Amino acid sequence: MFIEMRDAVKQYGHGEAAVRALDRASFSMKKGKIGVILGASGSGKSTLMNMIGGIDKLDSGRIMVDNCDISQYSRKQLVGYRREKIGFVFQFYNLIPNLTARENIETTRDIAVNESIDIDEIMDTLNMTSFANRYPSELSGGQQQRVAIARAIAKNPALLLCDELTGALDSKSSKDVLSYIEKINREYGTTVLIITHNEAIQQMADMVIHVKDGRVVSQEENDNKISAQQLAL
Numbered sequence: 001m002f003i004e005m006r007d008a009v010k011q012y013g014h015g016e017a018a019v020r021a022l023d024r025a026s027f028s029m030k031k032g033k034i035g036v037i038l039g040a041s042g043s044g045k046s047t048l049m050n051m052i053g054g055i056d057k058l059d060s061g062r063i064m065v066d067n068c069d070i071s072q073y074s075r076k077q078l079v080g081y082r083r084e085k086i087g088f089v090f091q092f093y094n095l096i097p098n099l100t101a102r103e104n105i106e107t108t109r110d111i112a113v114n115e116s117i118d119i120d121e122i123m124d125t126l127n128m129t130s131f132a133n134r135y136p137s138e139l140s141g142g143q144q145q146r147v148a149i150a151r152a153i154a155k156n157p158a159l160l161l162c163d164e165l166t167g168a169l170d171s172k173s174s175k176d177v178l179s180y181i182e183k184i185n186r187e188y189g190t191t192v193l194i195i196t197h198n199e200a201i202q203q204m205a206d207m208v209i210h211v212k213d214g215r216v217v218s219q220e221e222n223d224n225k226i227s228a229q230q231l232a233l
């Protein structure tokens with residue numbers, strides 16, 4: 001298994017104010033697949049993603065990613081893990097406003113430890129050469145998200161983690177952005193986890209994981225996968 005989470009527990013706060021964001025959550029996923037994690041607001045999706053991405057540490061339980069037992073890692077080891085293995089894409093792009101699209105992408109390539117993907121090739125894959133020299137404020141939301149995806153993928157991570165990546169986009173831009181995620185999965189073999197509360201997105205997944213009250217309540221393979229362009233968003 002490429003990702004294996006077992007009995008993950010993460011609690012925030014203490015005493016009366018304590019919240020169990022993850023409550024013995026378990027799931028696994030194979031390499032090269034697209035997984036969609038669904039759940040209501042507050043169910044623990046972002047916490048689950050943060051743990052897999054090595055942003056934070058579990059209280060107990062185990063997480064293996066690409067043969068690394070990251071639940072045993074120190075904070076310092078997690079920095080190296082994130083740098084080498086993980087690309088992040090968030091709802092609000094988080095681009096650097098005074099850098100062009102191309103320069104934004106170059107920021108991650110500069111710190112890459114893997115053999116990075118050629119910037120021109122990525123821009124071609126994401127069909128963004130026409131706006132490579134524009135600043136984020138000159139781009140639509142969908143274009144900005146493409147820059148964020150290109151930036152995440154430039155260091156050639158094994159795992160791309162996307163938290164509500166279409167949350168701020170209209171239906172057409174959402175389909176376009178998700179189609180580019182499919183393309184990256186196909187062309188670079190990147191394993192993808194998409195966190196969303198949009199039920200429709202599960203139809204493009206190989207694996208659908210439902211989270212409720214900090215627990216993984218189901219994990220199912222999707223035998224009737226459709227392309228992102230066919231989604232009813």
Ligand SMILES: Nc1ncnc2c1ncn2[C@@H]1O[C@H](COP(=O)(O)OP(=O)(O)OP(=O)(O)O)[C@@H](O)[C@H]1O
Nearest residue numbers: 012013019021039040041042043044045046047048
């Ligand atoms: N840093 C934190 N400090 C305190 N409580 C937290 C923290 N992070 C998350 N929580 C709590 O843990 C629970 C799960 O939160 P989480 O953000 O993982 O859910 P989510 O499913 O991603 O929600 P949303 O879809 O609204 O982003 C919630 O009750 C939340 O309030």
